[in-house]
Amino acid sequence: MPSDRCRRALSLAAAVAIPALLLAPPARADGGDPVSLPPLRLRMAAGDPCATASAKTATMSPWTHRALQLSRSWQLTRGAGVTVAVVDTGVGARVPALTGRVTAVDGAGEDCVGHGSFAAGLIAAAPTGKGTVTGVAPAARILAVRGTDARGVPDGGLVADGIRTAVDEGAHVVYVGQVLDSGGPELAAAVAYAAGRDVLVVAPAVPDVAPKGADGRPDTRARPSWPARLPGVLSVVDHGPDGGRPKDAPAALSADLSAPGDAVVGIGARGDGHFIGSGSSLAAAHVAGAAALLRAYHPDLNAAGTARRLTEAAYPDHTPRLDVYAALTALLSGERAPAERSPDPAVVPPSAAEGPRHRALLIGGGALALVLVVGAAMVVVPLGKARGWRPAG
Template sequence: MPSDRYRRAAALAAAAALPALVMSPPAHADDGDPVRLPPLRLRMAADDSCATASVKTAEARPWTHQALQLSRSWQLSQGVGVTVAVVDTGVGQQSPALSGRVTAEGTAGQDCVGHGSFAAGLIAAAPTGKGAVTGVAPAARILAVRGTDTRGNPSAQLVADGIRSAVDDGADVVYVGQALATGGKELTEAVAYAGSKDVLIVAPVAPDVAPEGADGKPDTRARAYWPARIPHVLSVVDYGPAGTRPEGAPPALDPDLAAPGDAVVGIGPKGSGHYIGSGSSLAAAHVAGAAALIRSYQPDLSAAQVSRRLLEAAYPDAVPKLDAYAGLTAVLPTDGPAAEAEAAPAHIPPAASDTPRVRALMIGGGALVVVLLVGAAMVIVPLGKARGWRPAP
């Protein structure tokens, strides 16, 4: 059944991620043993119980911290004054890392699955305990909006309604945790509404687990998903500690940006323990956090300008890789090419008068005559005197 497939996929992702979980030194649990964090769930089976607090804690700083240059970024911005909506499975309001900074719509303050809380932590978790695991924008606020049912099953209508309500409730950035195969009409309209209110939408370019095909096997064909395929939505794909995607990851079709999304450590809906997960939905959460940093640091920028900064300041690669610090500090060209100044009409001076030229010629000619006459006189006068002015014989 589908929920069993999601459960197995999450367990495999967690097992594959453990060797690269953290940077040196390796993470340890409170009892000193190496950490084996529980895997993040994507969906819940009918007989599954709600997520409980993890008893395992990653004490060393995850690899994502350095990859995103968070220490340098926090010297400029921590997301103060910005609200990021998490349209997903809900966000647990009992999580210490988000304490006092979560506003929930309806029942979205309860997260039985844990995925929405994990994503919210990647966006905005504040340091707790030894402070190893933090979000990208640890001072931002979270608006929890439900985009799935209580067991994590999404629908296009729930997501579209969630986007609209998040915009109406004052979100500056909207993170969508789902990649949907259908629902283009309602999602396109919801994204257009967000754009009209200057709200940036960030979404995964592909699901975290490949959908099941008609033959019951994972369908690994590359395809476009909603809402990431909509223009003006910032679509994001994941990569891991080695800079590549894990084997068997769902193909990503034309993502805008890549961000850390594999072997990622995050919080649960309650307690101070940690989970581990992988997928493009987690990469999108990191991008949403980076957008919050920029909107806080440069509040006059529009949503489109924030998106442009994230894209043009990214590390160049086959898919540009998110660089939060560069997004804050890069000096980009103006939004459009400078208009060329209209050429002034050429000024042609009037033709010079011939009078000065004629006068100059006359004066010059006269002077020449005088010189010739004087020269002739200097020759003729002495000869005339010597001859007594007699005519030549």
């Protein structure tokens, strides 16, 4: 038997090892070494060729699945019946993980950059082959709408038109994958148009990469970002496995929610390989997938109610952290608990048939009478013989 000192050492080792396992790199090769997945691109330079399929595949479940408690949420819903519009660089319509569930508008079924496809995968990818990368709502549908040019450069007019198109095409949730450094009346009108038709808009609160300052270093100062700054938009900032953000990440003026966005593994615009990326645009994709689950599980919930559930049921922090399962199941203040079903009335079993009961009583009574007659005869007959059958007295 191990000594007390050995047991304490083993307990301490376990206490250190378990968190280390939880925070270990999510993508690992069969031999156990970390996989060097190709990085996700946000946009392409003018002379760059389009992104190709990744030749590498993650073989372990990403840390984001555990952080979001997706296995518990999928016992309730997988987002079937809900459409999420991806207003971004396009979505590869022939990606195996999204086969049969992508509708593209005006050529948005081609994605040269890969960012829109990656985000669509975080929202709704289904597991394929040996890969374990699955979207938050793997049964939801994707509507691909362009919000950038072919190289991934965003434009306010394109984003505004994309939001309106998404609403008109029947989207329940609109994910905007790009950050604009200014907003205009056209963009504000598009967001209001979505809100007026019960469509929730989700957008990153900060750019994925901080701009370079005059000294060449990342300028992480907080700046306003659009469309996240507009009323009615659910704004999202990223966090990593430890709950923090990288030191060189741009600061956010404010955000409604925080969601996993660092070292995120996802699909590309073609093939079944995987990429790795970081940034608030990926965190916003997770929130858009969570909104799809909510709208599927609570079909009577409107866009404002969906945003309220996501934010109020979130894990309390400086910026509330997305908790998908709690959003699906929590009873928020001001809500009524589901009416309890009245117990069924007690049922008295029917009495036995009366005929057999009466027959049994008659037989029993007759037998008793016969016994009494025989008993009386056994007493009376000897006495009568003794007196010669003369009357008494």
